[in-house]
Amino acid sequence: MNFDLPEDTREMCAAVEHFAARELTPLTEFDPDTFRHRWSLAGKQGLVGASVPGAYGGSGLDAVTAAATMEALGHGSRDTGFAFSVAAHLFAAVMPIVEFGTEEQKRIWLPALSSGEQIAAHCITEPEAGSDALHLRTRATSDGGRYLLNGSKCFTTNAPVADVFVVQAATEPGGGYFGLTTFLVRAGTPGLTVGQRYDKAGLRGSPMADVYFDDVPVGADDILAAEGSGASVFSASMKWERTCLFAIYLGAMKRVLESTVAHVKEREQFGTPIGGFQAVSHRVVDMLARHEAARLMLYKAAQGLDRGSEDTIAPALAKIAVSEAAVQLGLDAVQLRGALGVLDGEAEALLRDAVPSRIFSGTNEIQKNNVARALGLGARTAARR
Known part of the structure; x- marks a missing residue:
């Protein structure tokens, strides 16, 4: 290694x-x-x-x-x-x-x-289908050599500024894993509209909005991969996202950790820097340990991605580790700054930006389900005689 x-x-x-x-x-x-x-x-x-x-x-x-x-x-x-x-x-x-x-x-x-x-924007989440991605209500119906898309997506990152939408839709409702198909839809296509940009607590620099499809025409040459392969496309994209996207949080955590160390070295109470108090120093050490552990897990997942590994556990664990560490590190950074921590600044910004990380790319609860399933837990087994 x-x-x-x-x-x-x-x-x-x-x-x-x-x-x-x-x-x-x-x-x-x-x-x-x-x-x-x-x-x-x-x-x-x-x-x-x-x-x-x-x-x-x-x-x-x-x-x-x-x-x-x-x-x-x-x-x-x-x-x-x-x-x-x-x-x-x-x-x-x-x-x-x-x-x-x-x-x-x-x-x-x-x-x-x-x-x-x-x-580009990726359209997957719907009002009634977030974690349950195999039961999308957005439909793609065949119409003489083309398809018509109908439905809506929500929480779509980059939707207000996107030039192309990668859209997951059901071509076979109720078809499960093989019922979804991925389409490339150009912005401005008749019937495609984007809603108002969300006003969010965190990730404010990322524009997100709902996307609506009303008989949006797409050709057969706009299908990504093949009809019925949408779930495979989605799973592959999530391996990349759950690994490489979350590296952004590693960088943000490191930046806030560095500024926190500087703060506790400079801030004095009772005539001494607060970094000398065991309660403070131990909290900083915990922040560092969480960051280092999460970083190792993420790069292990990235290495597996480069090797073409089919492992689904490493990306899921990396996503869980980084997101949970980011939230806790944000809380610790705010706490160690005292009243300054709740003022506008990078500590409170990290916390606001980190909270959504436990939700997008599949909630952490769903990631734990994925890992448990990969371990064979919860699978039906033949009853013993």
């Missing part, structure tokens, strides 16, 4: 951190033009197409290096929401095109999605 990243990767991460700290500071209000400008800058840095092959305009990074890049992005930028949008675009929407798209689909979409010219 080698826990050190190669020198060229470390140099690239340092450049990403410098760029993010300089160009991606949090904004007080969302502006679509400003968002697009920042997205273009991130594209020039190779971030929005980090794991896309070079032949299609991407940086061609493997999963471990892509995770390191996202970690650097999270460490350098205090706008975790924007970083989240970049990662959701890349891992949930673009990588499915890389892995399942036809050559024509790759040539059409990947160069612009990798350069920062265009933005």
Whole structure:
């Protein structure tokens, strides 16, 4: 085992951190033009197409290096929401095109999605189907050589600014794993509308909204992979997302941990720095231990992704570990700052941004179900005589 990243990767991460700290500071209000400008800058840095092959305009990074890049992005930028949008675009929407798209689909979409010219959104969650992803109500009905999409999606990251939507719909209602199909739908297609942007407590720099489909026409050549393979496409995208996207939180946690250590060294009470009090120092050590443990689990999952492992346990455990560590580290950072912790600042921002991480990409409870199922727990067995 080698826990050190190669020198060229470390140099690239340092450049990403410098760029993010300089160009991606949090904004007080969302502006679509400003968002697009920042997205273009991130594209020039190779971030929005980090794991896309070079032949299609991407940086061609493997999963471990892509995770390191996202970690650097999270460490350098205090706008975790924007970083989240970049990662959701890349891992949930673009990588499915890389892995399942036809050559024509790759040539059409990947160069612009990798350069920062265009933005992608992944449409899966519905008002009545969040964790129960195999029972979507959005329908795709065959209509003489094409399909008509009807239904709605919610909590869709990047929806207000997206140029293409990767949409999961039921082509065989009640068909279970083989009843879903993935479609590529261009923004502006008749019948496709995007709702008002959400006003959220956390991840404020990431625009999200509902998406509505009213007889939206899509051709057979807009299907990703094949009809009935939507669940496979979704599962593959979640492996990338549950691993590489959560590296952003590792970077954000490290940044807040560093500032917390600096704070407890400087803040004095009873004539001494509070970092000298055992109750404080032990809490800081716990913060560090959680971060280090979560980081090791995430990079183990990323390494498995690079090897083509079919393991579903490592990504699920990594997602659980990072999200739970981020929430607890945010709570600790606020506590150690005292009243300053509840004022506007990076400690309370981390906490607000971390709470949703236990929900998206499949709730942590669902991840535990997935791990239990992989272990064979809960499966029906023949009754003993």
